[in-house]
Each structure stands twice: as structure tokens, then as C-alpha cells.
Amino acid sequence: MTIRSAINPAWLVRHLERVRESVRPTTLAEVEKKRDPFRLLVACVISLRTKDAVTAEASARLFAVARTPEGVAALPEGRIAKLIFPAGFYNTKARQIRAIARRLTEEHGTAVPADREALLALPGVGRKTANLVLGLGFAIPAICVDTHVHRISNRLGLVATRTPEQTEHALEKVLPRRYWIDINDLLVTFGQQICHPTSPKCSSCPLAGRCPRIGVTRSR
Secondary structure, three states, rough: OOOOOOHHHHHHHHHHHHHHHHHOOOOOHHHHHHOOOHHHHHHHHHHOOOOOOHHHHHHHHHHHHHOOHHHHOOOOOOHHHHOOOOOOOHHHHHHHHHHHHHHHHOOOOOOOOOOHHHHOOOOOOOOOHHHHHHHHOOOOOOOOOOOHHHHHHHHHOOOOOHHHHHHHHHHHHHHHHHOOHHHEEEEEEHHHHOOOOOOOOOOOOOEEEEEOOOOOOOOO
């Protein structure tokens, strides 16, 4: 469910943008600059349960060898696994990435579909990945909810939810559509730099004056 928060969305986004401006872009934000939905889709699959720096290096190695669905589909699964190692679950992801590339080649004319249901039908693609591709790849408003977005939205009192999908729907009610695409990168950066899962840096947080710190038991 949604709850009343002392944090105004415009104020929140403005302060989160300042945090993002002070640090290096996230890997997925960098990939998005290529304006290539396929690269974004693959990088997002690699990023699951994997540190940002590892995702960046693994994606770069794979894309240096194959840049298109046809090219990736032609690679042996073992080669893909070696290229994206040491990303978490690299063997499983290699199988998924090759299967995605083959499905795109055989069923979608090598194009990534700009449709949530079609994206969700691809191997290993969940709601988080589908929404991220819709937003960053096609500029279609969609809220991508990962662990950072789910945790911080509840911590700030923007929502009171138990699952990422509940958070997605709750945020749709409290955030204007113009913020839907960007909120993931803003909160991911904020979560990596300041609002950590345990012991967040509340003493130096630009949101401290209005944050209710819901669920925070220890901070710096």
C-alpha cells in the first residue's frame, strides 16, 4: 500500500540527481547511452546478483566479441560463460543470454520487442529487467524495482510494501510518470553510495532532514 510521506517527489529527485552527479555512472546507465536495447537487455541479465564493476567488465568482454543477437546466438554457451565470468551464476546466465539471442533472431527479426509481455516471455527475463529495457531502451515509462529501489522506497516512507512488484505498483501511484524511468538509476546510485542496506550513512545523507528512517536500527 502507499502511505503519506513528508518527502515530495520533485524534492526527492532533485537531491538524488545531485548525488548521482558526484559519482561515476552505473553500468546500465552507461550501456543505455548506446541506445541499443539488446545490449541493455544482456547487461541487465549479467547484472543480476553481480557487482556493478564486474557487470561492466563482463558486458564489455562479451560485446567486444559479439554485438548483435545473431552474433551472440552463434557463440557456444561455454564461450559466453568464459566471457562473462566472474559474474554471479555465469553458467546459467550464459545459457539464458544465448537462448535470448536465439529467440530474438528466430521470432522477432533480431529486434528486442518493445512490449512487456513479449520481454517477459524471453528466458531469464523478469519484471525488473523488462521494465528497465522498456524505460531505458525504448523511453516507455516503467518503474524498474530492484533491491535498492524496494528497500529505499520503504525506508523513506514512500511506500509500505513487502515485495518488489508491490513496490512497483505503489510507486506508480506516488511518483509522476516523468520520474518513472529515471528513478531506478537514481535510487541505485543513492543506495550504492549512501543508503546502504545495513548501516546507511545517515550523518551525511542529503535526505536526512525528511527521512523517517523506517527499519533503520544502525547507521553512520
